[in-house]
Amino acid sequence: MRVASFGIVVAATLVLTPVARxxxxxxxxxxxxxxxxxxxxxxxxxxxxxxxxxxxxxxxxxxxxxxxxxxxxxxxxxxxxxxxxxxxxxxxxxxxxxxLPPFKGSKDDNPELSEKGKQAAAGRRCASCHIDTYVGTKAVARLAGQREEYLVKALRDYKSGARSGGAQAAMADVAYPLSDEEIAALAHYLARL
Missing domain, CATH: 1.10.760.10 (Cytochrome c-like domain)
Structure with a gap:
C-alpha cells in the first residue's frame, strides 16, 4: 500500500510539474x-x-x-x-x-605589469574558481578578455563591499587584501588573456 501511495505521489508530481524548456x-x-x-x-x-x-x-x-x-x-x-x-x-x-565568441583580449603592451598580475592571480588563487584559463565555469564569470577598467572597477567594488549578489563573500575575501597596484596588474593581465 505504501509503495502504491508513493507511486501516485511521484506520478502526480511529474504530471503537475512544468517541464523546463x-x-x-x-x-x-x-x-x-x-x-x-x-x-x-x-x-x-x-x-x-x-x-x-x-x-x-x-x-x-x-x-x-x-x-x-x-x-x-x-x-x-x-x-x-x-x-x-x-x-x-x-x-x-x-x-x-x-x-557569442568572446573578445580575445588586447595586445600586451606591458608584459612586466602582466607578470605582476599573473603573480597576483596565483597568490589569490583566482584559478580555483575561474579555472586555469580564466574563462569561468558554470555560474563563475569569464575574466579572460574582459574590459580592463571594468575589472578594476569590479575588484574595487568587491573590496569596498559596494558590490553584492553572488560570490560576494568569496570575492570580498579575495579583493580586500589587494593593493591598488595589484588590482591594476591583475586587471591588465586578465584583460589580455
Missing part, C-alpha cells in the same frame, strides 16, 4: 537588442566600466540578471530593464550571450 537563442538575440547600447554589438562592450557579455557563461549571465531583478545587485541603469524580463527572457539571454 530549452533556451531559445534566437529569442535571446532579439531581446539582446536592448543591451547593445551599453554592452555593445555582439556583446563586446565599447563603453568604459561596462562589461562585455560575449562568451560569458550561460549560468553566470542568468544569475546576474536574477540578482539585478531581485535587487541583490544594484544598478540604476539595469534595474528598469531587468524588471521587464521574464524567466524565459533571462534563460534566452544567457544562452545567447554564451554562444
Amino acid at each position: 530549452a533556451a531559445d537563442v534566437a529569442a535571446g538575440k532579439e531581446k539582446a537588442v536592448m543591451c547593445t547600447g551599453c554592452h555593445g554589438e555582439d556583446g563586446i562592450s565599447q563603453t568604459e566600466n561596462i562589461p562585455s557579455l560575449a562568451g560569458q557563461l550561460d549560468q553566470f549571465v542568468q544569475w546576474q540578471l536574477e540578482f539585478f531583478r531581485a535587487g541583490a545587485r544594484k544598478n540604476e541603469q539595469m534595474r528598469p530593464i531587468v524588471e521587464q524580463l521574464s524567466n524565459d527572457d533571462i534563460r534566452n539571454l544567457g544562452a545567447y550571450f554564451a554562444q
Whole structure:
C-alpha cells in the first residue's frame, strides 16, 4: 500500500510539474537588442566600466540578471530593464550571450605589469574558481578578455563591499587584501588573456 501511495505521489508530481524548456537563442538575440547600447554589438562592450557579455557563461549571465531583478545587485541603469524580463527572457539571454565568441583580449603592451598580475592571480588563487584559463565555469564569470577598467572597477567594488549578489563573500575575501597596484596588474593581465 505504501509503495502504491508513493507511486501516485511521484506520478502526480511529474504530471503537475512544468517541464523546463530549452533556451531559445534566437529569442535571446532579439531581446539582446536592448543591451547593445551599453554592452555593445555582439556583446563586446565599447563603453568604459561596462562589461562585455560575449562568451560569458550561460549560468553566470542568468544569475546576474536574477540578482539585478531581485535587487541583490544594484544598478540604476539595469534595474528598469531587468524588471521587464521574464524567466524565459533571462534563460534566452544567457544562452545567447554564451554562444557569442568572446573578445580575445588586447595586445600586451606591458608584459612586466602582466607578470605582476599573473603573480597576483596565483597568490589569490583566482584559478580555483575561474579555472586555469580564466574563462569561468558554470555560474563563475569569464575574466579572460574582459574590459580592463571594468575589472578594476569590479575588484574595487568587491573590496569596498559596494558590490553584492553572488560570490560576494568569496570575492570580498579575495579583493580586500589587494593593493591598488595589484588590482591594476591583475586587471591588465586578465584583460589580455
